Amino acid sequence: MNPRLSLNQATIKHADLATALSLTAEAGITSIGLWREPVAEVGLGRAATMVSDSGLRVSSLCRGGFFTASDPAERARALDQNRRAIDEIATLAEAGAPGSAPVLVLVAGGLPAGDRDLASARARAAEAVGDLAADAAGAGVVLAVEPMHPIYAADRGVVSTLREALDLVCDLPAKVAGVVVDTFHVWWDPTLPAQISRAGAEGRIASYQVGDWITPFPGDALLSRGLMGDGHVDFASITRLVLDAGYTGDVEVEIFNQELWDADPAQVVARVVKAFDETVAGQL
């Protein structure tokens, strides 16, 4: 078992927190990426105890963000939600085994309904990260901006490229704001090698997530990710770029895929371990 493998909880979406923690540990995986919803189901205090008891590291919390609203009240609510998420990951990373990462993954959010001004939505996302920086610094949390595949630019994540994410955080301290490199989202980018190097040089790689791009494209854009090896992503090359850029953290497997979600989660975990071993672990 590669010690840097982390199972992102979304890969076994229908497992509750207790199940996700025990399946991960039983498989010999030593790290987990958590999601806010299953944590909220048991409450933060109880979740922290469960994480502590599991002996697992926490590699990130998904997810904050969704702060592109132009309506002030809606924007204030989004910032408030993000402040709670900052507290949550601070607590959970503290409860996790040594080597846990207080990383909050941020998905920018899409265009407000009827709004076609992408540049302004992007500017609001940047402003929101700035507004959260003091809270993150106070809690010792890293805000990790995740560039999302351009397929999501309209309705989910207006930050589309690694370059854009790096530009967005460049005025904030690297201890407070970084980026997520997720192969599914960035594999196609012709400037990827240069931007991963830049991200490393600027100390910004807060999280490295892996998932494959599969074809034909599944019907639901949200569930279009595949296990590593099932698609077109060159994991060896991208993983090498990330390592060469100095990333020393856990590598999260995060896959939204209906077939995986419908399968027995213990079997999914086993498949994740095997796929990771065949595509990523050799580089680590």
Add this chain to the structure above:
Amino acid sequence: MNPRLSLNQATIKHADLATALSLTAEAGITSIGLWREPVAEVGLGRAATMVSDSGLRVSSLCRGGFFTASDPAERARALDQNRRAIDEIATLAEAGAPGSAPVLVLVAGGLPAGDRDLASARARAAEAVGDLAADAAGAGVVLAVEPMHPIYAADRGVVSTLREALDLVCDLPAKVAGVVVDTFHVWWDPTLPAQISRAGAEGRIASYQVGDWITPFPGDALLSRGLMGDGHVDFASITRLVLDAGYTGDVEVEIFNQELWDADPAQVVARVVKAFDETVAGQL
């Protein structure tokens, strides 16, 4: 009727060439973007006569390209097909009304089966355009490289951004090699304003196509385009950028959409005219 509107034949896919020409002319549209398949159905000579009789301009021919094969024989076949396409658009543009554009739209093609080396596939696409340059120059044709939305990077078009397309053609004369700006493919790009300006300054905008990005994303990635106004694209801003960059050619409406393909083509043409009028024409 705006005189710069051109109907790309793919928008009424199931109409044959005769029908497409007559519906376009009857609607008062003065320009058409042709596809190779319906031209081949009647033969090039007959198609040229029909185009000439229609009184329409020809704004482009779709499409050449698909030259990312690593197998030498397959690559040679692809280049041969592209040379035929060059001859076809030269003939068709000659047959069209004055103002016709001898523009061959090139779609790079995807990764060969089982091949995950995107950088090499991109390099082969660049090499292929170079290999066709002399033929294009001889025929007076512009090879127009179309950057495709990253959703197609694996299986259809490895050239993903306008910047990449411009870099790809930059060593060739602008009279021979340019780019297509298609709103559907590039609307999300945070560097779009800079790259459209650059494309104009370098004399590379060979074609401007419009189509909308709609959500939720339709089940079939190939049929995911919408009529202008039905989605998230800011046509006023992008059209202004293209005009400010000096583009003076026709504006093609190219929409792959099952609902449009299933509808009565005459009604589709009427809807195209209305949508163009409401979203693009005001800038022209």
